[in-house]
Amino acid sequence: MSTKNNFSRRAFLGTSLTGIAGLTFLPGCTWSAPSDTLRLGFIGLGQQSMYLMSSFIKIKGVKVVAGADVYGIKNQRFEQRVKAYYEEIGEKADVKTYTNFREMLDRKDIDAVVISSPDHWHYHMATDALSAGKDVYLEKPLTFTIPEGQELVRAVRDAEAILGVGSQQRSDPGFIHAVQMASGGNLGNIEKVDVFVGDDPYPIPYDLPEKEIPSDLDWKQWLGPNPYVHFNEQLNPPVTLDPPLNEQYWAGWRWYKETGGGLMTDWGAHMFDIAQWGIGQERSGPVKILPAGFADNVHLKCIYSNGLEMELKPFDGQTRGVKFWGSNGWIEISRGKVNASDESLLPAADDSDVPYEARPGHHENFIQSVKARVDPVAPVEVGHRTNTVCLLGIIAHELDRPVEWDPKQESFINDPEATGYLGREYGQGYSI
Numbered sequence: 367m368s369t370k371n372n373f374s375r376r377a378f379l380g381t382s383l384t385g386i387a388g389l390t391f392l393p394g395c396t397w398s399a400p401s402d403t404l405r406l407g408f409i410g411l412g413q414q415s416m417y418l419m420s421s422f423i424k425i426k427g428v429k430v431v432a433g434a435d436v437y438g439i440k441n442q443r444f445e446q447r448v449k450a451y452y453e454e455i456g457e458k459a460d461v462k463t464y465t466n467f468r469e470m471l472d473r474k475d476i477d478a479v480v481i482s483s484p485d486h487w488h489y490h491m492a493t494d495a496l497s498a499g500k501d502v503y504l505e506k507p508l509t510f511t512i513p514e515g516q517e518l519v520r521a522v523r524d525a526e527a528i529l530g531v532g533s534q535q536r537s538d539p540g541f542i543h544a545v546q547m548a549s550g551g552n553l554g555n556i557e558k559v560d561v562f563v564g565d566d567p568y569p570i571p572y573d574l575p576e577k578e579i580p581s582d583l584d585w586k587q588w589l590g591p592n593p594y595v596h597f598n599e600q601l602n603p604p605v606t607l608d609p610p611l612n613e614q615y616w617a618g619w620r621w622y623k624e625t626g627g628g629l630m631t632d633w634g635a636h637m638f639d640i641a642q643w644g645i646g647q648e649r650s651g652p653v654k655i656l657p658a659g660f661a662d663n664v665h666l667k668c669i670y671s672n673g674l675e676m677e678l679k680p681f682d683g684q685t686r687g688v689k690f691w692g693s694n695g696w697i698e699i700s701r702g703k704v705n706a707s708d709e710s711l712l713p714a715a716d717d718s719d720v721p722y723e724a725r726p727g728h729h730e731n732f733i734q735s736v737k738a739r740v741d742p743v744a745p746v747e748v749g750h751r752t753n754t755v756c757l758l759g760i761i762a763h764e765l766d767r768p769v770e771w772d773p774k775q776e777s778f779i780n781d782p783e784a785t786g787y788l789g790r791e792y793g794q795g796y797s798i
Contacts, residue, residue, distance in 0.1 A: 404733060407432035407476045407500075409467045409491055410483030411440040413603075413613045414505060418480055418532075419444065421726045423451055425733050431460055432476060434467035438582030439605055441465065446607070465584060467491060471498040478736055481505060482532070484619050485626050486592045489514035490796065492529070493521050501528040501736045503729070506635035507627060508749040511790050512757050515750035516776060517798050522746045530732035530742035531749030533639050535701075537728035541640050543713035544690065544699035548644035552711060553692025559641045559676040560689040560698075564629025566763050570622045574598050591796035595624050627756060633686045634756035639748070640688045640699070641676055642755065648748050651755055651773035652676070657762040666759050671773075678759070761787045 404427055408415055411433050423430045433444040441463035452459035464470045471479070471494060478501040481491050489509045495502050502522075508531055509515040522529045535541040548556055576596035579585045585597050595601070600618035605611060619625035620632050627634075642648045652668035658678070666678035681689040687700030695707035706712050728743070735742040754776070761784055762769050770779040778784040 403427055403429050404477050404736060405429050405431045405475055407434070407470050407473070407479045408444065409434050409470070409479055409481045409495075410487070410505075411435035411437070411444045411463075412482065412617065415444070415480070415482040416447070416612065418482055418503075418505075418729070419447070420451075421729045422480060422733075423448065425726060425730055427737075428733060429460075432462050432464065432470050432473065434464040434470045436465055436584040436587040437580070437602065438465070439580075439607065442607060443605060443610075465587070468494060471495055471500065476500060478502065478528075484588075484617070485631065486510050487590050489518055489798070490591055492518055496521050496525040496527050496529075499525075503530045503532065503732050504749070505532040506639075506749060507631040507753040507756060508635075508746070509753060510627075512754050512776070512788050513798060515753055519746050519750050528732075528736050528739070528742065529746040529749075530728075530735060531744040531746065532728070533636060533744040533749060533752070534728035535636050535640055536643070536743045537731050538701075540702075540704055540713055541699055544688065544697050544704065545640060545644045547697050547706075547711055548690040548692070549646060552694075553690055553697065554694030556645055556674065556690055556692050558674065558691045559645060560679045560681045560691070561634075561637045561641045561676060562680045562682075562684070562686055563633035563637050563678065564686065566630050566760050567621060567623040567626055567628030570595065570624055574600065580604070586794070589793060591792050591794065592625065593791055593793040601625065627760060630760055631753065631756040634759070635749075635752055637686060637688050638676075638755045639744075639752040641690075642752060643748075644688070644690055645670070645674060645676075647751075649751055651751055652758070652771060653773065654768060654770050655758045655762040656768045657759075657766060660767060666762070668755060668759070 406422055406428060408419060408430070412435070419430060422428055430448050433441060433448070435441050435444070445461055445463050448461045449459040470476065479495045480503045481488065481495070482505040483491055485507055488504060492502050492504050509518055547553055575598060577598050579597045583602065588602065589595065602619070603613040603615055603617055605613055621628050626632070639648070642651070647670055653671050654669040656663045656667045656669070658664065658666045668676040670676070681687070681698055682700065682705070685700045685703070687698060689698035690696060695711060697704065697706040697711050704712060732742050758769065758771055764787060765784060769781060769784045772779055
């Protein structure tokens, strides 16, 4: 076995740009804006947004001009950091924050928005942004449900807009290399794929106490399309400005059924994406999903129309990643590490010391796509199909039995019970 820890940041320009060459050109003329500057607004200003802003703001031809969050202190933090950056480089800062993101969308001078809100808001914020004429960078998982994803795909194409999904591993040279090894025949015929992401969501613990809502947090707006859930700082971690203290943990809304998809969607949106890309199923999906514990099935298993099986199975301790098994060898990939059955299958070494979430390659790809009016390396259809696999796994787990799926029609086959699990309950008058 051969191993290499990390991959080459230098390789980005030679790899991620392949996501533009040969992809779909959208109708309309080439993008242009005053002074050739693309003006960005951000929706959802928590921990992930801070990573994204610190990357986008450094891209040539980009100006960060606005942010929106229902938590006042996060608006303040965003504004302070944007102003501090532009002051440091000797440029004038023109940034404004909003508690209602729709007020920001009304601005005609904003070209695109970066959405990193909780998952239950993704569909509504993205479609509102498209209706306002904005291009969209949307964090993964794409949507909270499969029907929301289907509708968002249609909305993007109807608007002739650019939507890039925050699946940054698609712009990572190491993951690109592993996919090329799998899809290019270097491993021989792919016989199976192991993917490890983590667990399904679980209900909000009965003993999670209700806490007093911070005075500058609009909890009703945070919930938005969701039915009511009481406030606890686990769902929306506190920050401070004096002294400056960021969130000390990732927000717990990710792990609960009421507000997220657990590790299945949080990390599945990354790793199932790479797995399906490597086996040529990135715009399709499995035809049968078997939950863990059913009959003699130890792990969740997805079966594709050609018989290939993808199993939710640890392959390197508890490391989240993907392992492609071929007739001539194997390669396994995770963030910062790659193993292979032979040294010839390994990529070049990495020299980057930039935090993973803040690496600019994927964000540069989105900006280039907006300007050229071409699909990015992670277009809406791919983000939707990846998320579909995650959600199908959760549904099979909930039903505790296999389900059969038609990836062309995007529906369960003769299974009204499973179909009933596709949607979700909305609150405050929201719907698709």
